[in-house]
Amino acid sequence: MSMPENNRGRKNLDAIRVYAPSRGNLAVSSEALPYTRVAEPLPKTEPRRRPVLVPNAPAKKRRTLADLLREYKFLPKLGAVVCVLAVAFSLIVMLSGFNSISAAQKDLNSLSKRVSEMENVVEKTNVEYLFSIDIGSAHDAATAAGMSYAVNPNAGN
Numbered sequence: 479m480s481m482p483e484n485n486r487g488r489k490n491l492d493a494i495r496v497y498a499p500s501r502g503n504l505a506v507s508s509e510a511l512p513y514t515r516v517a518e519p520l521p522k523t524e525p526r527r528r529p530v531l532v533p534n535a536p537a538k539k540r541r542t543l544a545d546l547l548r549e550y551k552f553l554p555k556l557g558a559v560v561c562v563l564a565v566a567f568s569l570i571v572m573l574s575g576f577n578s579i580s581a582a583q584k585d586l587n588s589l590s591k592r593v594s595e596m597e598n599v600v601e602k603t604n605v606e607y608l609f610s611i612d613i614g615s616a617h618d619a620a621t622a623a624g625m626s627y628a629v630n631p632n633a634g635n
Contacts, residue, residue, distance in 0.1 A: 547553065620626075
């Protein structure tokens, strides 16, 4: 960056700053840069005032419910609340349905377990019945084999 001709001989230049030029921070003093000019602040003047127009007071108009609802944007808010409530209701219904299904499944499992226990008892009883013999057939088999009752000699007949 070359300096203008009249600046080459000067040794007391201000430090170079990288800022937008203003009165307090120039790259060098204003005498050293003949082509640089610092803008002077504009004199303060009173701002132009606009005339304030006061409208005539309007006649009081009664606001209807539809106007109030339109003003407060009631319908979108109501729609959002209704949607949230519908989703919450459907979740509650779904959870209660799952609860009743799980309770019925629990009852069904307990009944199924009792049925299987009863079937085991019936099977054991059938096995015992098939392998049992009655007293009459046992007596007949013993007499055929030549067995007889033992006689007790100490018995007093």
